[in-house]
Amino acid sequence: MGAIETELEMVERHVCRGEFIIAEQLSRIEQLSQQSLPIGEAEDLLRLFLEIQSQHVAHRARLIRKSRS
Numbered sequence: 001m002g003a004i005e006t007e008l009e010m011v012e013r014h015v016c017r018g019e020f021i022i023a024e025q026l027s028r029i030e031q032l033s034q035q036s037l038p039i040g041e042a043e044d045l046l047r048l049f050l051e052i053q054s055q056h057v058a059h060r061a062r063l064i065r066k067s068r069s
Contacts, residue, residue, distance in 0.1 A: 008067070011060045018053040025049055
């Protein structure tokens, strides 16, 4: 039987995965740009990923503060 993941562990996983996704999207934008292809939609998606990442980071900060009180 596997261990149960805590909420903080889940959020940490989301933050790590988000960092990976953002790096991949930045790479895609660079590749598109080098090929003189449109990057507008890719940049829109990157902004969405960054918004979501900021929510994950804020959630993690709240959980850490809560655990210390």
